[in-house]
Amino acid sequence: MRRRLALLVAATVAAGIGGCASQGMPPGGPPDAELPVLQRILPDSNAVRVRVPAVVLQFDEVVSERSAPTAAPGGAAAGGAAGGLAGLLVLSPSDGRDEVVWRREALELRPRGGFRPNTAYRVTLLPGLADLRGNRITEPFSFVFSTGAAIPTGEVSGVLFDWTTGRPAANARVDLFRQADTLFRWSARTDSLGRFRVRELTSGLYEVRAWVDANNDRRISFREISDVARVALSDTATLELYAYGRDTLPPRLEQVEWIDSTAIRIRLDRGIVADWDGRSAELVGADSAVIPLGGPFVPSAVYDSLARMRSAARDSTARDSVARAADSTAAAADSAPTRGEIAVPAPRPPDTVRVENTRPEPRDTVTRDSVAADSVAADSIVRPVFKRVVPVTQWTAPLAAPLAPGLYRFRIRDARGLNGRSVNTERELRVQPPPPPRPSPARDRAPADSTARDTTARGAPPRRP
Structure with missing residues (x-):
């Protein structure tokens, strides 16, 4: 009996210890829809001469150990790991060896080598932290402290574009x-308009690397677009970065086409800048003679758009001519006098017309205050301007004359890609002879004998068998 009682007590104690160690689900009670509230941070925001082994964020309730970061509104939060608590709490600058420890109502952030002296740190809590009932924080929170005597005010801001598309690179x-x-880095993320800002920097020479981290491994992979710049920072600096694939291969011809016997179209495997006009390109016949083109190369999208506009203009001109001819005919018929009548010209309208209602139309009233308010709003949502030329892979040029059937070669010299590499490349173009005309229906066949008559139809007696 005593042994059985001892086993029961031991099992109860073990269950109690296990319950204290796990986060669990709160039993019963009214529904809880309140978000976790941050009650205390250590060290304090904007504190200087900090000497602590870890950063602590204390909440008013137990937070979930299984929380993971979600996308922040606008994507403006600093970057972290792919998921988990290590991705929720981000330290900048850092060497990437930070540890996040769950303490039920608190989170601890510990850099493995400790905080460096005379350095300002920014701690960012990304959206995604939840309590045990799934109430999740949706807004980022950040604060700054320094291990030195002051918080520096240096700042690097800018915008990152995807050069291949001409659009801002978000997130x-x-x-x-x-x-x-190179291991100790300040980190940030671009917002939905490709903008970024890194603050609390001291003066000096920095290298800036920006890239679209498609696999979220915090490294620039081979196929990920990126850009690099150097900044000599004294106070503030602004950058415009243009990300593209950092390979070492030059553009090469993939295809040469003959378009409707009036143009030649080429496609390259990599884009070249759109200010290329094709002067380094030539079309050579079988006898090595250069065949002149009817105009410069332009992006195929531009060429097709101009062709559609010309076609629409021709159609519109033809319709207008038909309409004017019909109107002239109708006007002549209406103005022709009938027999016994005299045509009287229509009276000429007076040179001036008196307007009874001279009250002007209502207009929006703009005051100095509204202009200032609109300017502030416009500055906050203005889209960055792409100032470079989008690379193009398809180009089209008109032909001076239709090509005769045969084999041609199209060559490009010094086709330079975004990486600055260029090479001579060429492709064959075979123009097939036109297909033979289809035989038209015979029109000169002898008509059926008109003298042949159907005697049966006229009531003649049928032939006897």
């Missing part, structure tokens, strides 16, 4: 580091 990673220590 891309941006890292800043000094060349003497």
